[in-house]
Amino acid sequence: MEPSRRRRALATAAVLLAAVPAAAFATIPADATAPPTPPGWTLQWADDFTGPAGALPSGSDWIFDLGRSYPGGPANWGTGEVQSYTNSPANIALDGAGNLRITALRDNAGNWTSSRIETRRGDFRPPPGGRLAIEGRIRLPDVTGQAALGYWPAFWALGSPYRGNYWNWPGIGEFDVMENVNGLDSVWGVLHCGVSPGGPCNETSGLGNSRACPGSPCQAAFHTYRFEWDESANPARFRWYVDGQQFHTVGRDQFDATTWRNMTSHAGYFVLLNLAMGGAFPDGVAGRATPTPATAPGHSMSIDYVAVWTAGGGTTTPPTTTTTTPPGQGWDAYREIQAEHASARSGGVLEAASEGGQDIGQLKNGDSLRFSGVRFGSGGARQFLGRVASGAANGVSGLVEVRLDDPRATPVGSFAIASTGGWQSWRTVPANISGVTGTHDVHITFTSGQPAAYVSVNWIRFGA
Structure with a gap:
């Protein structure tokens, strides 16, 4: 009402x-x-x-x-x-x-x-x-x-x-x-x-x-x-x-x-x-x-x-989208993982991206993306990169955080994001992480002190 x-x-x-x-x-x-x-x-x-x-x-x-x-x-x-x-x-x-x-x-x-x-x-x-x-x-x-x-x-x-x-x-x-x-x-x-x-x-x-x-x-x-x-x-x-x-x-x-x-x-x-x-x-x-x-x-x-x-059609707990990764093989951490292919999503809007394909837009405090079975190998990933954009108003900002296996786990890395000049004005923003190895469910969480949306995500990937 x-x-x-x-x-x-x-x-x-x-x-x-x-x-x-x-x-x-x-x-x-x-x-x-x-x-x-x-x-x-x-x-x-x-x-x-x-x-x-x-x-x-x-x-x-x-x-x-x-x-x-x-x-x-x-x-x-x-x-x-x-x-x-x-x-x-x-x-x-x-x-x-x-x-x-x-x-x-x-x-x-x-x-x-x-x-x-x-x-x-x-x-x-x-x-x-x-x-x-x-x-x-x-x-x-x-x-x-x-x-x-x-x-x-x-x-x-x-x-x-x-x-x-x-x-x-x-x-x-x-x-x-x-x-x-x-x-x-x-x-x-x-x-x-x-x-x-x-x-x-x-x-x-x-x-x-x-x-x-x-x-x-x-x-x-x-x-x-x-x-x-x-x-x-x-x-x-x-x-x-x-x-x-x-x-x-x-x-x-x-x-x-x-x-x-x-x-x-x-x-x-x-x-x-x-x-x-x-x-x-x-x-x-x-x-x-x-x-x-x-x-x-x-x-x-x-x-x-x-x-x-x-x-019919599968399950919606949580909502899922079809990925291009062969079943059972998970994600390669060192290649771009498209946001719209998240195994699960809470919040945000699926929309067309100006760079082609789709993105998850208008994410805000408490929202999250989950990517199941991300393979880091034995070498250790030490960098997280996100392709992000923001049309948030002045004074509105927040964190993009990486958590492993549990959305409540302590973040292994994060970066802050404020307005980039528009919701389709994309930037690749890096963050240091602590030598992640093995295979994990990766949770990207969004934390802000304001209730307004503050970031859109096109893709994520990791670097050695």
């Missing part, structure tokens, strides 16, 4: 409210775990929120978003929300019965608090030619009518390049798996992309559709919300489901090549859960500012599980 709904109009919301007739659906018990992985799919990640009542969700799986914005990002999360997010168990906690509850509260001064979390992993995407599914089983806050005005629960995903930038929306892509406002019996599925305002995704509204929850209102029972990204289809497609019933689809053929590439060629997506109060979407649907004095605090969004699967 980024700037996506900053100015969502009442007219747009009214169109999306047109509901498909509900069908019968058998309700699963509220304490169900994530369902078994179906044939042909591979489980990439899941959380079924098992744990004692009052405990916070796992910090190894989730990041807590706090306050009223990301550091340096749009105020009020870019959407006009009125609440402040906390990590207090009063706002977010396991219920002891296999569910996570996110609760919106109002204090005596009229201030609202709630919670928002996002997965630490930001690499969820389909394998080449395969499929990705993001699914959650959720019961929306059990409140309707005037008492529900301003409630805005959501289950969604953002492109990983948003982290540390916060101003590149909507180009990096946003998949709203489930949105709901004001206690209405309706689920919205929305895609955000391209440029804002306008563009191929009709921003800031996005490309969306909605329908009533099957069998029982969205607020009265748990329902399963699912998004699929299908690269095996021709053209590739995005699909939205509630309780197994498809209600929205968007195809690759609706976009120009640049728009599609910008939202699909990066490292992947991270998943978010939150319960907002007020903002452009609920205000637009209600035709007035929300929440109101009649809005009742204390209602919860309950999440039974969240799971991510892939199917």
Whole structure:
């Protein structure tokens, strides 16, 4: 729920409210775990929120978003929300019965608090030619009518390049798996992309559709919300489901090549859960500012599980690309190793390089590249060279580090990089390393004191 709904109009919301007739659906018990992985799919990640009542969700799986914005990002999360997010168990906690509850509260001064979390992993995407599914089983806050005005629960995903930038929306892509406002019996599925305002995704509204929850209102029972990204289809497609019933689809053929590439060629997506109060979407649907004095605090969004699967085409944990090195032979440390052929990548954007071929651009703090099975031989490599470029703003810089076998190992060498005059203004920068021999997985890590992107990498190699 980024700037996506900053100015969502009442007219747009009214169109999306047109509901498909509900069908019968058998309700699963509220304490169900994530369902078994179906044939042909591979489980990439899941959380079924098992744990004692009052405990916070796992910090190894989730990041807590706090306050009223990301550091340096749009105020009020870019959407006009009125609440402040906390990590207090009063706002977010396991219920002891296999569910996570996110609760919106109002204090005596009229201030609202709630919670928002996002997965630490930001690499969820389909394998080449395969499929990705993001699914959650959720019961929306059990409140309707005037008492529900301003409630805005959501289950969604953002492109990983948003982290540390916060101003590149909507180009990096946003998949709203489930949105709901004001206690209405309706689920919205929305895609955000391209440029804002306008563009191929009709921003800031996005490309969306909605329908009533099957069998029982969205607020009265748990329902399963699912998004699929299908690269095996021709053209590739995005699909939205509630309780197994498809209600929205968007195809690759609706976009120009640049728009599609910008939202699909990066490292992947991270998943978010939150319960907002007020903002452009609920205000637009209600035709007035929300929440109101009649809005009742204390209602919860309950999440039974969240799971991510892939199917076909290989694996995306972590995302991989095809290399030109014969299988089992690894990399020759003393020849150029193209960045786009990394065995795994976290962060950055795959893009055309001005020198030919491709590079990994816009890398920032916390990003990494991994090259498996790099052969140094017995002589000992004593130099690391990177073909790099930077269009970072003045004062933005960082390190390009070499680590062996473990991304958390102490670097064996590094060099600093600041602006070279542009993201395609390439330089070969050397660094001394300490006589590396043998065969290793080489991790190139990126560390900076600023959140902004600061380097692009075309290739790496080592020298004796």
